[in-house]
Amino acid sequence: MSIQEQIEALRDELHQHNYNYYVQDNSTISDFEFDVKLKQLQELEAKHPEFYDASSPTLRVGGEITKNFETVAHEHRMYSLENSYSKDDLLDWETRIKKMVDGAISYTCELKYDGASISLTYENGKLLKAVTRGDGFQGDNVTANIKTIKSVPLQLKGDYPEKFDIRGEIVLPFEGFIKMNEERIEIGEEPYRNPRNTASGSLKLQDSSEVAKRPLECLLYNITGNNLNIKTQSESLEKARSWGFKVPEIAKEVNSIDAVLEFIAHWDIHRHDLPYETDGVVIKVNDLQQQEELGYTAKAPRWAMAYKFKAEQVSTRLNEITYQVGRTGAITPVANLEPVELAGTTVKRASLHNADQIEKLDICEGDMVFVEKGGEIIPKIIAVDLSQRPADSQPTQYITQCPECNTALVRQEGEAQHYCPNYNGCKPQIIGRIQHFISRKAMDIDGLGGETVALFVNAALISNYSDLYELTLEDVLPLERMAQKSAENLLNGIQASKDVPFERVLFGLGIRYVGETVAKKLVKHYKTIGAIANATIIDLVTVDEIGVRIAESVTDFFQTQTNIEIVERLIRFGVQMEISAEKLANQTNKLEGQAFVVSGVFHLVSRNELKKLIEDNGGKVSSSISSKTNFVIAGDNMGPSKKEKADSLAVSIISEQDFLNMIL
Ligand code: AMP
Numbered sequence: 001m002s003i004q005e006q007i008e009a010l011r012d013e014l015h016q017h018n019y020n021y022y023v024q025d026n027s028t029i030s031d032f033e034f035d036v037k038l039k040q041l042q043e044l045e046a047k048h049p050e051f052y053d054a055s056s057p058t059l060r061v062g063g064e065i066t067k068n069f070e071t072v073a074h075e076h077r078m079y080s081l082e083n084s085y086s087k088d089d090l091l092d093w094e095t096r097i098k099k100m101v102d103g104a105i106s107y108t109c110e111l112k113y114d115g116a117s118i119s120l121t122y123e124n125g126k127l128l129k130a131v132t133r134g135d136g137f138q139g140d141n142v143t144a145n146i147k148t149i150k151s152v153p154l155q156l157k158g159d160y161p162e163k164f165d166i167r168g169e170i171v172l173p174f175e176g177f178i179k180m181n182e183e184r185i186e187i188g189e190e191p192y193r194n195p196r197n198t199a200s201g202s203l204k205l206q207d208s209s210e211v212a213k214r215p216l217e218c219l220l221y222n223i224t225g226n227n228l229n230i231k232t233q234s235e236s237l238e239k240a241r242s243w244g245f246k247v248p249e250i251a252k253e254v255n256s257i258d259a260v261l262e263f264i265a266h267w268d269i270h271r272h273d274l275p276y277e278t279d280g281v282v283i284k285v286n287d288l289q290q291q292e293e294l295g296y297t298a299k300a301p302r303w304a305m306a307y308k309f310k311a312e313q314v315s316t317r318l319n320e321i322t323y324q325v326g327r328t329g330a331i332t333p334v335a336n337l338e339p340v341e342l343a344g345t346t347v348k349r350a351s352l353h354n355a356d357q358i359e360k361l362d363i364c365e366g367d368m369v370f371v372e373k374g375g376e377i378i379p380k381i382i383a384v385d386l387s388q389r390p391a392d393s394q395p396t397q398y399i400t401q402c403p404e405c406n407t408a409l410v411r412q413e414g415e416a417q418h419y420c421p422n423y424n425g426c427k428p429q430i431i432g433r434i435q436h437f438i439s440r441k442a443m444d445i446d447g448l449g450g451e452t453v454a455l456f457v458n459a460a461l462i463s464n465y466s467d468l469y470e471l472t473l474e475d476v477l478p479l480e481r482m483a484q485k486s487a488e489n490l491l492n493g494i495q496a497s498k499d500v501p502f503e504r505v506l507f508g509l510g511i512r513y514v515g516e517t518v519a520k521k522l523v524k525h526y527k528t529i530g531a532i533a534n535a536t537i538i539d540l541v542t543v544d545e546i547g548v549r550i551a552e553s554v555t556d557f558f559q560t561q562t563n564i565e566i567v568e569r570l571i572r573f574g575v576q577m578e579i580s581a582e583k584l585a586n587q588t589n590k591l592e593g594q595a596f597v598v599s600g601v602f603h604l605v606s607r608n609e610l611k612k613l614i615e616d617n618g619g620k621v622s623s624s625i626s627s628k629t630n631f632v633i634a635g636d637n638m639g640p641s642k643k644e645k646a647d648s649l650a651v652s653i654i655s656e657q658d659f660l661n662m663i664l
């Protein structure tokens, strides 16, 4: 097989596996094998840039940066939909359209996916561009980001037309949304409010490799174009499916408004079992000839109608507002409600988010409130029924002291949340930090769970995570429900955690904003805890992806005496506090003291890989050219102003090949 044939075979194979997994939900290869093949392809592509292909599965990992999204006109306008809310609305609509077309009308019913709309243009079976809806006439070109969504086919199959647009919705399924939020909470960040806004926000991220990390999906529902030779909407859904698009099977063809109503009634209940958010049903005239006769109003097609599900809402009494203290000291007010049934679950509590939210709602204990389950996973209080406010109602006074340790709360300028500053003395913070330290992605201590940690802290056996390493059988055994065997397991688990690699230890320390990725970056760059502890803010921000906020948090942590002592104890106990020799072996200092700026689009290696190679070999990556820059690695389309700047400062401009020659 020639190199070109090998590359093409790998691409075809990976496209097929992607399709099986992300469109068909049917995996046909192990993750490991997939990664191996992807790496093979990446290597071949790097060696043979002459076979570059804008549809290669290697583009799924992202890496392209878009500073300003280009505005693109839609060849076919993206319309909005008219809304209906009742059987009568639908019957009126049917009466109207029956006057305008001949013959019987049949309909397709589809779910209305709640996400961000997108228009994809395909030419000769390849994704040419992806554009957001914008104002319907023109939107933003977000192609690089969309290519990272695995259910968007980059190469079509079957008998697809030469050129067409296909419209759909980018959604963020609940499972992935919840996982993203767990990760945010882990690093002390506010969770995202709902999947829809998070999905649409994702499309406009500048770094496509960030988009690649988000578990987005693309659900398609409409094909637009000329000479497509398709006769009905149901046929177009089937065709799209056969070309490799993800088109939910739920769509149904029916012959009467009564049948439409049955579909609505069914999905109004069963939508709660779907993996993603929907907010209604879209009813479309099935026959495309009839659709054409009906045409459009100024805003929407006459041949389609949205039916909005009623957001499920109930009213109940707010019994009490309580306040929770998180691991970072953040205070969250919680509404404790008179238990009430809502969308199939019993709701007892709802988050009130922060003091501003309480003020905005003008909410008091004893109020009757409206609770809704909309896009949010956690039910939300949307309003107070002021007409039912008790005469003796007292205005809500936001707490000024920590409910756990009575310390005066602080609220930083520009932050929504109040914090308890009693870092070392506030129980939930102490317990939360140790729980984070032992968690799966950090020290992953076998035999030790979150509740046991709370038990140890309450029994005054430990007060920070370094104390874990001094626990003995005699300490642990007297505790309730602690058998000899499990006590031994637990202590062995603690000992074993001394081998956990430094990057996970660093993550486990629970420095605010230092999540898994940031911890890895810091470890790679600084290599030892000492170097990280001594780094200044100015120094830290030169590390790729470390901003001022993270830098400040890191320096704050290592300027706190108690933290210094705890870290020193961890070192003494033998916990890993530097990068392992094995990791170090992959790194050189060939580029020591050299500063690089990377600009443009690359073919041999991705932009992120270039940065990694620079750092692995001891060089520095900075984002803008200055007199300190030694080299600019220029790809295609490097901006003219960058070139001018480099020339004026006499900074060498080199190609990616030149760069690879420096390190190989
Ligand atoms: P609206 O934003 O309320 O005007 O509703 C119109 C939007 O619904 C369209 O722009 C689409 O993004 C979205 N939508 C979701 N699911 C469908 C579907 N099955 N058919 C048509 N539009 C849909």
Ligand code: ZN
Residues within 6 Å of the ligand: 325, 402, 403, 404, 405, 406, 407, 420, 421, 422, 425, 426, 427
């Ligand atoms: Zn406190």
